Amino acid sequence: MAFAGNESKAEEMKLNTRAVHTGDRKRSGSWVPVTTPIHTAVSYFYDDTADLERVFANEMPGPNYSRHGNPTNDALEELVSSLESGAGSLACSSGMAALNLAITAALLDRRRVILAATALYGATISMLMKVLEPSGIETVFVDFNDESAVAAAIAEHKPGALLLETISNPLLRVAPIDRIAAMAKEAGAQLIVDSTFATPLIIRPIELGATFVVHSLTKYLSGHGDVLGGVVVTDSANIEAVRNLAKALGPVLGPFEAYLAMRGIKTFPVRMERQCANACRVANWLATHPAVERVYFPSDPAHPDAAIVKRLFAPNLYGAIVSFEVKGKGRDEIFRLMNAFRLVIPATSLGDVQTMMSYSAMSSHRELSPKHRARLGINDNLLRLSVGIEAVEDIISDLDQALKV
């Protein structure tokens, strides 16, 4: 049972409502827990062992062993699938584990070539180049905002999968997912979209034709900086393959983390709306600051992908990351600026209720060579601000005093 008394209408309800209710209230005998408990048991048995056999054979629903599924994870997976308009999902121990699982599933019966966006999270580039490439999965990087380059690369390399981020880390490029999905489909390739920065409140890639959506649950969906997790959402054609791979490879999320993620997701739309509004205010303020060289934010009419944002994003929601370059500052001055914050937390991660500042050259993209970073436009004076839910005046006043140091 998904919604007490409202089962038949559950999937018609708005995303904000589903975030609060979907997955919860599974009946246990005559009583119903209002929120999903943490099921720590690794193994499950049935009154009749023939039923356990049916569960193993997928002929009857139910848990048998926690690596194969567990009621807490099942509830979280039902919730995330609903938010992302997927047929099913698999909760993983981190965003990177989820991405690896999605890539493995996408390439199961396809050419082991990935066409990947040049603008990606640093650890994703490292996974592609340093882990997958030596194991025989070739990656070709392309600018996904250059549609003719994408078409040419598909024709030349015949990739089995395409990989992009809805809002790229850290320069916030937005690719035309619907058009890329159509090209992938025509070529018989699977489109994997890392939607961590955007969340299903802003865009739902499966509705636009993507086959796999990946999230770092660590970020906006959980939102409180206290759980590391990831999730792969997919369509009905691929969910069994994802589940079977997870059984074999074991990247699954623990039930404590699944509980925390689910608890976080209940408030994610409300947090995200506030964070997006705060980020707009901060981006506009930074754009007029004399110490700031350049601001990257998708609401900017001069953003290179402004037309795509207008076409694909939910109205007035542009994400809550603001990246900016500080005039004439090198690494030492950037460190001094970060040390000067009184409210903003100079730590790695994003999407939490707290405002956090990250220095991409030191954290998210540190594994890339300085040359590679420069090629991507990630300069040594670039900062990435994850705007939280605090009073926006306090965030701005802290940025202002630190920018004067």
Ligand SMILES: Cc1ncc(COP(=O)(O)O)c(C=O)c1O
């Ligand atoms: C866009 C993006 N994808 C994936 C990840 C990886 O997530 P996790 O740290 O949960 O493995 C991150 C982490 O910052 C990210 O920014």
